[in-house]
Structures are given as structure tokens and as C-alpha cells.
Amino acid sequence: MAELVDKISELSGQNLDACYQCGKCSGGCPSVAQMDMLPNQVIRLLQIGLPELALQCNTIWICASCYMCTVRCPRGIDLSKIMEALRQVNLRENLDYMKIKEIKEEDIFILPQIALVANFRKQTA
Template sequence: MLCYQCGQCSASCPMADYMDLIPSRVMKMLQLGMVDDVFKANTMWICATCLKCSVMCPKDIDVAAVMEALRQIVLRRNEEYLSLGKISKDRIEELPQIALIASARKMTP
């Protein structure tokens, strides 16, 4: 990865406020080999895959594809992941609509 931590991905992300690790932090952690720590975060599940991060990246890193790949790895390992049942109704009502639209697709390996 060529990420130099400009932060454009995180600044453009409509879901960043709901993530425990913002997209630029995930990219940095992956570069540092902190993959297991990234898998523990909710970021890949909160990502709406709206592609704003990928479009805004000056290094043309497809951040959304990285998030999708992380989700697929977790699903294929049959590890625990963030399910909609774990999110309170009040919190769901706060989420942007794109998050709810994208959520069903994410849960399928």
C-alpha cells in the first residue's frame, strides 16, 4: 500500500463518526502489520462502501475494496462480526440511509 496518511479518505467518509478506527488509521495499521487489531475493529462493518474514500484518495488506493476484503476474510473464517442485532434501535435511526442499504450485502460471504 502506498498510503501516506493525508486523511482524505477519513475526511470524506460519511460513516467515520461511527467507526472505532477511521479509514486512514486502518490503512496505517495494515501497513504496520497490525492486521489482528484491524479485525477487532468495527470499521469494516460500519463502512457503507459508498466509494467516497476511494475516489478522494490521491494515491488511488481503493480503500472501499480493502474494507470489503477485510469483511470477506472475517466471514470466511467464521469469526464473530458486528451484527445489526447488536446495534441499538436509537443508534440505527441515527445512521445515514446508505449504511442501512449496504448492511445486508456485507453480511453475505
């Protein structure tokens, strides 16, 4: 699995070993309540060579790319880019997180068009 970790590191441009697991990213994340795994735990799984588990969590999809974690990280790690890299690895396998057919019709009417477009880009292959 070392190759997959290297790929995520390359895609994101981040040194995963720089993280010292302080948890400041998780503490400040505005979406953390919806996540099944803390952002720092996602990094941890990559550090210990378990990227397949990191690819399965919902954290990477819930991440809004708000960059709160990135601006506060004491080690200068851009977590948003790591989350994006993990999404990319999934999407390249055609594993859509959002199933377009499952969107309810009433939601389509309520949601702004731009939100739908953004979601297609972020969560579908």
C-alpha cells in the first residue's frame, strides 16, 4: 500500500510525515460533526500505511474545502489538498460518492444550480 500512499502524497503535494497529530485540524473543522473519522485520523491512516481505510471514510466527502485546517496547521500541511487527493483516487476508480439518480426531485428544485454543479465536480467521476 506504500504506492498508494505515495500517490496521495504526490497528488496533494504534501509531506504526510510532517503531521505530528496535534489534532488542531479536527478541533477547528466546521464539518467535523458529520464526519465518521477526524481529519487528523485520516492523515494517521496514511502515515501508518492504511490508505484503503482512509479512502472508505465519509470525512473526505464531507470536507467542504473551507481551508480552516490548512490555515491553522502548525506544520504547514494543506489538509484540503490531501482530502482532494483521496477523493481523486476514488473518483479515478469511477466510485461516485453522489449518485445523481438518487437525488430527490424536490431537492433538485430547491438546490441552487451552482451547488449541483459543484457537487458533480467534487463527488462524481
